Amino acid sequence: MRYAGKIVLVTGARRGVGRLLAEHFLREGAQVIGFSRHADDDLVAEGYTPMAVDVGDAESVARGFEQVRKTLGRVDIVINNAAVLTSQYSMIMPPAAARGMLETNLFGTFLVSREAAKLMRKGKWGRIINIGSMAASLEPIGDSVYAATKAAVATLANVMAKEFAPLNITCNTLGITAIETDMLGQLPRDKVDAVIKGLPLPRYATADDICNVVDFFASERSSYVTAQTIFLGGVN
Amino acid sequence: MSSDKKTAVLETIYQALRTLNEERGPDDQIAIGPDTCLFGEGSALDSLSLVSVIVDLETAVSDQFGKPISLTDDKAMSRDPVPFTDVTALKTYILELLA
Numbered sequence: 001m002r003y004a005g006k007i008v009l010v011t012g013a014r015r016g017v018g019r020l021l022a023e024h025f026l027r028e029g030a031q032v033i034g035f036s037r038h039a040d041d042d043l044v045a046e047g048y049t050p051m052a053v054d055v056g057d058a059e060s061v062a063r064g065f066e067q068v069r070k071t072l073g074r075v076d077i078v079i080n081n082a083a084v085l086t087s088q089y090s091m092i093m094p095p096a097a098a099r100g101m102l103e104t105n106l107f108g109t110f111l112v113s114r115e116a117a118k119l120m121r122k123g124k125w126g127r128i129i130n131i132g133s134m135a136a137s138l139e140p141i142g143d144s145v146y147a148a149t150k151a152a153v154a155t156l157a158n159v160m161a162k163e164f165a166p167l168n169i170t171c172n173t174l175g176i177t178a179i180e181t182d183m184l185g186q187l188p189r190d191k192v193d194a195v196i197k198g199l200p201l202p203r204y205a206t207a208d209d210i211c212n213v214v215d216f217f218a219s220e221r222s223s224y225v226t227a228q229t230i231f232l233g234g235v236n
Numbered sequence: 237m238s239s240d241k242k243t244a245v246l247e248t249i250y251q252a253l254r255t256l257n258e259e260r261g262p263d264d265q266i267a268i269g270p271d272t273c274l275f276g277e278g279s280a281l282d283s284l285s286l287v288s289v290i291v292d293l294e295t296a297v298s299d300q301f302g303k304p305i306s307l308t309d310d311k312a313m314s315r316d317p318v319p320f321t322d323v324t325a326l327k328t329y330i331l332e333l334l335a
Binding site: 062066069118121163166 | 284288291295298304
C-alpha cells in the first residue's frame with residue numbers, strides 16, 4: 001500500500017476530483033481528512049475523517065487545522081482541490097461569483113497551504129499538490145476569473161516551493177483537463193467537447209490520469225521535484 | 237497582569253528559541269535571554285528562523301492560555317517598532333494580546 005502511514009488532506013473532498021482522490025488515497029492505505037464546505041460528506045470509510053471547513057474563510061481553516069493538529073498531530077500530503085466555477089462573459093459576470101472563485105480557488109489554496117506547512121515543518125517532510133486546470137493555459141472565453149485563479153495557484157505553488165524548500169516540503173500543480181464531474185455539468189457540453197477535440201490528446205481525463213500524476217508528485221522519490229506544473233492531455 | 241503569566245509567556249518564548257537551537261549547529265546557537273534580538277540589525281535569526289519561532293509561539297500560547305493569538309496580523313505589523321525586535325518586546329506584545 002503506497003500511502004500506508006501517511007496522513008493526507010484533500011480539500012473539496014465531497015465530490016468530483018476531490019472525492020476520487022480521497023478514495024484513491026484510502027485504497028492505498030492513507031488516513032484521509034476531507035475538507036468540505038458542507039457537513040454532508042457521505043463518504044464512509046475506515047481511515048476517513050470528513051470535516052466541515054470553508055477553505056475561503058481564514059478562521060474556519062485555522063479551526064480545521066487546529067483539530068487536525070490535536071487529533072492526528074500532523075499532515076503529510078495536501079491536495080488543494082476545492083474550487084468553484086462560474087463561466088460567464090466578463091461584462092455580465094456577477095461580482096459575487098467572481099469573488100467566490102477568488103476566495104475558494106486562490107485564497108483557500110493559500111490558507112490551506114500555509115497552515116499545512118506549519119504542521120509539515122515539524123516532520124521536515126511534506127507534499128503540497130494544487131489541482132490546476134487546462135483553463136490556465138487555454139484561457140477560454142467565459143473563464144476569465146476561473147482561469148486567472150488557476151494560473152494563480154500555480155504561481156502560488158512556485159513561490160511557496162521556494163519558501164518551504166528548507167523544510168523539505170515540495171509544492172507542485174497538476175493542470176487537469178475535463179473529467180466527468182458535477183463541475184463539468186455547469187458548462188455547455190458542446191463547448192467543452194470542442195476544447196477537448198483541440199487537445200494534442202483529444203479525450204477526456206480519467207481518474208487514473210489524475211492519480212498517476214498526483215502519485216508522482218507525492219512520492220518519496222519526487223523530493224527533488226518542486227515548483228512544477230504538469231498539464232494533462234498535451235496542454236502546455 | 238500576574239507575574240505568573242509574565243513568567244509563563246517568557247518561558248514560552250525561551251522554549252521556542254530552544255527548539256530553534258535544537259535545529260542549529262553547535263557554532264550557530266542563539267544566546268537566549270530577555271535582550272535576545274529577534275528581528276532587524278543584530279538579530280541572529282534569519283527570516284525563516286523567525287517565522288518558525290512565531291509559528292511555534294502562536295501554537296504554544298494558544299494551547300497554554302486557551303486563546304488563539306496572531307502575532308503577524310495587521311496590528312502587529314503596523315506597530316513601530318514591530319513587536320519582534322527582542323524577547324522583552326515580544327513578551328510585552330503577547331501579554332497585550334492575552335489581556
